[in-house]
Amino acid sequence: MVVRTRLRSVLIPLVLFCLSGAAGSYFVWHAQNGERGIKAKLVYKEEIRALTVDRDSLVAERKRWERRIEMMQAEQVDRDLLEEEARLLLGRAGKTDLLIQFQN
Numbered sequence: 586m587v588v589r590t591r592l593r594s595v596l597i598p599l600v601l602f603c604l605s606g607a608a609g610s611y612f613v614w615h616a617q618n619g620e621r622g623i624k625a626k627l628v629y630k631e632e633i634r635a636l637t638v639d640r641d642s643l644v645a646e647r648k649r650w651e652r653r654i655e656m657m658q659a660e661q662v663d664r665d666l667l668e669e670e671a672r673l674l675l676g677r678a679g680k681t682d683l684l685i686q687f688q689n
Contacts, residue, residue: 653666
C-alpha cells in the first residue's frame with residue numbers, strides 16, 4: 586500500500602509534466618514553423634521587399650512614359666523627341682550620330 590501511494594505521488598506529476606511539456610513543445614514548434622510563424626514572416630517580408638522593388642521600377646517607368654506623352658501632347662511638339670521617334674520608326678540615323686556595329 587505504501588509502495589502504491591509513493592508510486593502514484595511520483596508518476597502522476599511526471600505524467601502531467603510530460604503532457605504539459607508536449608503541449609508547450611507543440612505550440613512553440615508551430616510558433617516558429619507554422620503557417621503564420623517566424624519563418625513564414627521572414628518569407629513574407631522578403632516577398633514584400635521584392636514586390637516593392639518591382640513596384641518602384643514600374644512607377645518610374647510610368648512617370649517616364651507620362652513625361653514623354655506630355656511632351657507629345659503639348660501645343661508645340663518637342664522637336665528632339667519627334668526626331669528620335671521618327672528615327673526609331675524608320676530605322677535611320679542622323680548625320681551626326683555615331684553608330685557602333687557588332688558582328689555576331
